Amino acid sequence: MNEFSLIETYFNWGSSSLANLGIGDDCAVINIDPNYQLVTSVDTLIEGVHFPLNTSASDIAYKSLAVNLSDLAAMGARAKYFTLALTLPNIKKKWLSQFSASLKSLSDEIGIILVGGDTTKGTLSITINVTGVVEKDKALLRSSAQVGDLIFVSNTISDAAYAWKQLQNNQIPSEYAINHFNRPKPQLVLGQQLSTIANACIDISDGLEQDLKHILTCSNVGASINIDDIPLTNEVKTYIAKTNDWCLVLAGGDDYELCFTVPVKNMNLLKNLQSKNNVTVTQIGIINDSMMLTKIGTFDKQCCSYQHF
Amino acid sequence: MNEFSLIETYFNWGSSSLANLGIGDDCAVINIDPNYQLVTSVDTLIEGVHFPLNTSASDIAYKSLAVNLSDLAAMGARAKYFTLALTLPNIKKKWLSQFSASLKSLSDEIGIILVGGDTTKGTLSITINVTGVVEKDKALLRSSAQVGDLIFVSNTISDAAYAWKQLQNNQIPSEYAINHFNRPKPQLVLGQQLSTIANACIDISDGLEQDLKHILTCSNVGASINIDDIPLTNEVKTYIAKTNDWCLVLAGGDDYELCFTVPVKNMNLLKNLQSKNNVTVTQIGIINDSMMLTKIGTFDKQCCSYQHF
Structure with a gap:
């Protein structure tokens, strides 16, 4: 299976009103609302470091997206879209089906959409870059704690x-x-x-x-x-x-x-x-x-x- | 060296007018121009797959960003910001200094800014997610070739x-x-x-x-x-x-x-x-x-x- 059929089979979940174009072009094109600021964050999860070797594909997919969404939560942001860089040692159809289904399930629950990705061969590793929006100057920060809070x-x-x-x-x-x-x-x-x-x-x-x-x-x-x-x-x-x-x-x-x-x-x-x-x-x-x-x-x-x- | 001092030492290149906040908070906060659409893409480069084992840190950094910028180029986009997910087998100060300097040099040349990242321990792998902008409905696509072109x-x-x-x-x-x-x-x-x-x-x-x-x-x-x-x-x-x-x-x-x-x-x-x-x-x-x-x-x-x- 080449990269294109892999993406087409497991990660082409259809289009959305947010992204004019998703998987299939060189980049995703995304509409933006002028009343908001973008909030973006990236996290990598590696097998044996961030999850045990015997973790299910379903749990790996869930956790990879969830920990990134948690960064958006900390900023008070609404989740909008994400990209997925997936490094796999080999192609296992069952594993990929479960990974994809779990990722889609959490995406749908949260209302965030997958707009692009890359698949490579190597040690199992998942890098997700999430982007959300906050109203202008309303992001929750680490730097605003006040004495007495x-x-x-x-x-x-x-x-x-x-x-x-x-x-x-x-x-x-x-x-x-x-x-x-x-x-x-x-x-x-x-x-x-x-x-x-x-x-x-x-x-x-x-x-x-x-x-x-x-x-x-x-x-x-x-x-x-x-x-x-x-x-x-x-x-x-x-x-x-x-x-x-x-x-x-x-x-x-x-x-x-x-x-x-x-x-x-x-x-x-x-x-x-x-x-x-x-x-x-x-x-x-x-x-x-x-x-x-x-x-x-x-x-x-x-x-x-x-x-x- | 922990993750925070690593980022502070090698990847804190100062703030910018584009990003209100970069490295240091949970997410970067980015201002957006209402006349544009966002264009985003992600690519992973893995040692031994996308570059030979003896490639210099400087060349690895350059290539990792360049191949992502190439996706923006194909869409007719202007480069704006990127995130970096860097997986390293160990901390080598010289390697990191060279990697960082090369990445900054290409960033400065192009006018793109690093707004966030993640560092993890594992096989050397670099995932960069670039974001650019195009004027509304002006993105160059793969799907618009016409007979006679x-x-x-x-x-x-x-x-x-x-x-x-x-x-x-x-x-x-x-x-x-x-x-x-x-x-x-x-x-x-x-x-x-x-x-x-x-x-x-x-x-x-x-x-x-x-x-x-x-x-x-x-x-x-x-x-x-x-x-x-x-x-x-x-x-x-x-x-x-x-x-x-x-x-x-x-x-x-x-x-x-x-x-x-x-x-x-x-x-x-x-x-x-x-x-x-x-x-x-x-x-x-x-x-x-x-x-x-x-x-x-x-x-x-x-x-x-x-x-x-």
Whole structure:
């Protein structure tokens, strides 16, 4: 099978009103709305690094798109289109069918369209470049946290890292935890709703501590967080009680929840938002002018964040 | 070195008026002009597949961006911004410095800016997603060739494939030929000028015959080309005379020249364009309604195009 029939067979999902032309020409041509700014991000997932060797094609496709969508969520953007660069060791029709079906399913759910791609031969690797839109000057940034802002995270933290650790230790985590690892839910709706409520936002991909520190550094502020307030599932709480492995919570990574800061005056808006949507947000600390991150609560051990190299 | 210091050290080239925010936030935020459409394309280059193992970091960087720019050229687009997904087996400071300097040099020359990226650990692989703009409904397409159009190619064909073949056979090609292989020049200026003159256009990446066939298929037309009219350097002519290896010319690939079709009424415009610019274009055939590609001239052998798998 050559590249053209591969793309035609598995990734030609039909045209759309957004893109005049998609797969088939040298480039996709895309209409743009003058009231918006583009928001774009790229992430690569590599077998054995970002997902275990035995991960299903369906989960790989889902996660590859979801982690990119999470970057759009962190900016408060609406997802618009993406390109796919897929490196495959060989052509397996069943694998490609499952990969394609899963990618299309998440795309349809989110309302994002595939406008172009490239397939090459090599170690399995998926690079997705997502583009979304935000209203002019309304993008949620890392650099806008203000002293006095309250710090929140969405849902629960470290489920994915917990699942990964259990699998590595030949333990069986709950389906809930595995699902967080293989199929993280990008918080696009929450991100968009926060764009008029929060001052700063980031998605937690490399671990809560490291990602919160990005907000602090970019905003030239400090923070105090209470480790005991970090929302955890009972499963993770039990694991921590047994192991005292707080590193998992602070540096676990792969959460794809949002960490954001909200000025006190917007707390009622945040409460309304919570009650309207199926999302829980939990306050874990406060922004201060210390230029440091102070961790209070039961945890006092230094722990390392994920290193890419 | 972690991912953040790697990006900060090698790829933070400063901000620009196009992108409000580049490297450092979850996504880049980009201003858009309402009179234009976006044009976007992605290509992956893998060591040992798209460039030999001993290729310099500088040439790898150049080629990775150039082949993507060539897709924009084929659409008649102006280059605006790109993202870089870089997979590295390890961190070598000298290699990264050279890669970064070369990428920046070509970016500056073209006037395209790097707005975001991702670095991961694995087999050396470079995925670049370029985005450009075209005036509304002015994109050059593969699908607009008309019966009676004359078919042209820019400059000379198969220099890169010739260089690659010589290197594989432990022969030393000319610097000119090697340069075509390692540093193909994206024909952006020509593409933009052709947007009001040509009916259809493609860049020759997979071999002249295969890429011309894309135009024919997309436009529902046929063509007749005269193999003897294909412009070749003396070096390649000598090689062909010796080997009769016409496959190199028809299926060699990696040219990144443009193949385009022009209605007879625009021939004077095309002549003016040629004399104004440092580019040669050569007529090699004519579009007809046969729905086939007929090759006349000294060549009559079937030859295979490049297969990605």
